[in-house]
Amino acid sequence: MWKRIAVAFLFAAVVTLGAVFAYLVLRKPAMQPPSARVVPRTPERVERGRYLFMSVANCAECHSEVDWTRFATPIRKDGIGAGKIWPPEAGLPGSLISPNITPDAGTGVGGWTDGELMRAIREGIGRDGRVLFPLMPYTEFRSMSDEDVESIVAFIRTLAPIQRKMEPSRIDFPVGLLVKSAPQPVTGVVEAPNRADRAAYGRYLSVIAGCRTCHTPTRRGSQVEGMQYAGGESFGTEKSGLLAVSFNLTPDKGTGTGTWDEKQFLEKFRQYREYAQGTPPPATKENFTVMPWLSFNGMEDDDLKALFAFLQTLKPVEHSVETRPLAEKK
Ligand code: HEC
Ligand code: HEC
Structure with missing residues (x-):
């Protein structure tokens, strides 16, 4: 009796798993035909x-x-x-x-x-x-x-x-x-969004420039609830000796950008100008990063100002991040 139930149960489980698998394999992604537009x-x-x-x-x-x-x-x-x-x-x-x-x-x-x-x-x-x-x-x-x-x-x-x-x-x-x-x-x-609305335009840029993606921690591929822009996502591996963790961009005073002003924010983006134009130094545990500092060096002042204005509208999240966890402690 019990054995029969167990077999029936196992059978049902296998059928269900099979159905889920078949669904995943056969499922069609949402898509539409490409537009016929020819871009002038x-x-x-x-x-x-x-x-x-x-x-x-x-x-x-x-x-x-x-x-x-x-x-x-x-x-x-x-x-x-x-x-x-x-x-x-x-x-x-x-x-x-x-x-x-x-x-x-x-x-x-x-x-x-x-x-x-x-x-x-x-x-x-x-x-x-x-x-x-x-x-x-x-x-x-x-x-x-x-x-x-x-x-x-x-x-x-x-x-x-x-x-x-x-x-x-x-x-x-x-x-x-x-x-x-x-x-x-x-x-x-x-x-x-209209550029005159700095914060709205900054939000737009922060999405297409990947700030949101990289500065939001994920767990099993999904963004952690309530932690957008709060940093803590890791890049690289400990094994390779190169590891960087994204910083908290929310305006928390102790752990984020709450005490920065616009000028400081812009300066951060300009500090690697020479590297962007020439050759940057070797990557070490102390400086390794995936933050696109060299590409972003080309960003216009107005766009950086919009990004800063947007970040300041976020809800401050207290989240202390060590951006170079493998760096020698001083
Ligand atoms: C974070 C990295 C990343 C960024 C940023 C990125 N791409 Fe990609 N892109 C990829 C990867 C990886 C693939 C291939 C995915 C795959 O193989 O399934 C891809 C695929 C593509 C494809 C399809 C090409 C093909 O042969 O199938 C196009 C077109 C493309 N990207 C254009 C762009 C453009 C334009 C931008 C900027 C607006 C961009 N990508 C930004 C990583 C990126
Ligand atoms: C590919 C991932 C990635 C993208 C895209 C990215 N960041 Fe970062 N960011 C990081 C990592 C990792 C760090 C920590 C290491 C470092 O400081 O370079 C960081 C650091 C920073 C810092 C420095 C904080 C400090 O300690 O001074 C600022 C500011 C920053 N990011 C803002 C932004 C903004 C704004 C954008 C979008 C325009 C952006 N980031 C896009 C990964 C990313």
């Missing part, structure tokens, strides 16, 4: 796109090989947009490859339509309908304005085409199945 390539758009690509949205940072042995991982200037192979030290779930997004027809995005590019950037769907792994921050780029994403596309078309065949990413099981729920179609018109 005005000089203004190309300039705006360059700014966003190089200095704000970290496209260059993530889609070019970088020198991991130097402070703030400088970009190899001869391969902008030609893709990046993520090292094991990044601690990602699989072998992640940022594709070549230069206009090379065979190995880059030269053959893609503008609509296909915009869909990949904001909706996370590749040209062939594949779901992009959300290390590509389309879940954040979703709120990028139509004008800004079009500008980025206009700029990508002007990059030097580089022939470099990149293998596709391989994501570990079962993470690869779970990410299917990440893509979401963008519908209607998306506009950026």
Whole structure:
């Protein structure tokens, strides 16, 4: 009797698990066909796109090989947009490859339509309908304005085409199945907030520049409730000796940005100007960082001021963070 019940129970469990598995495998991500829009390539758009690509949205940072042995991982200037192979030290779930997004027809995005590019950037769907792994921050780029994403596309078309065949990413099981729920179609018109509303514009920038992503701690892939912008997310590994933890950006007086003024905030972003223009020093336990200091050095004063204004509107969260936990204690 008991044995029969146990067998029946086991059977039911296996069937349920099988159904869940089949659901995960067969489930279609939310997607729509790419738009037919052809972006007019005005000089203004190309300039705006360059700014966003190089200095704000970290496209260059993530889609070019970088020198991991130097402070703030400088970009190899001869391969902008030609893709990046993520090292094991990044601690990602699989072998992640940022594709070549230069206009090379065979190995880059030269053959893609503008609509296909915009869909990949904001909706996370590749040209062939594949779901992009959300290390590509389309879940954040979703709120990028139509004008800004079009500008980025206009700029990508002007990059030097580089022939470099990149293998596709391989994501570990079962993470690869779970990410299917990440893509979401963008519908209607998306506009950026008015720049005159500094805090609202700063919030917009903080999303597309990844401040929110990197400065919010996560547990098992989800952001910790009530801790947005409160820091504490780790990057790198202890084993490699290179580890950095993001700082608390909320205006808490003791542990965050509560006592900073706008000038100080801007100075932080300008302090590595020489490194951004030349060669930064070697990465050590004391200075290792993934904070895109070198790219952000190109950010306009007005945008940094907007970011600061926005951060000051956040609810202060008391959260003390040691940003370089492996540094020698003085
Ligand atoms: C944090 C790193 C990161 C940032 C920032 C980032 N990307 Fe990506 N991107 C990736 C990765 C990784 C993939 C591949 C994901 C996969 O293989 O599933 C990708 C995929 C893409 C694709 C699809 C290419 C293909 O061949 O399938 C495009 C297009 C793209 N990114 C453009 C951009 C643009 C434009 C920006 C800036 C607005 C940007 N990315 C910012 C990491 C990033
Ligand atoms: C790829 C992840 C990443 C992104 C994107 C990122 N940060 Fe950071 N940030 C870090 C880490 C890690 C640190 C700690 C190490 C350091 O100070 O360099 C840090 C440090 C900082 C600090 C220095 C705090 C101090 O100790 O003086 C400030 C300010 C800051 N980030 C603001 C921002 C803002 C604003 C944005 C968006 C425009 C942003 N960060 C985007 C990871 C990131």
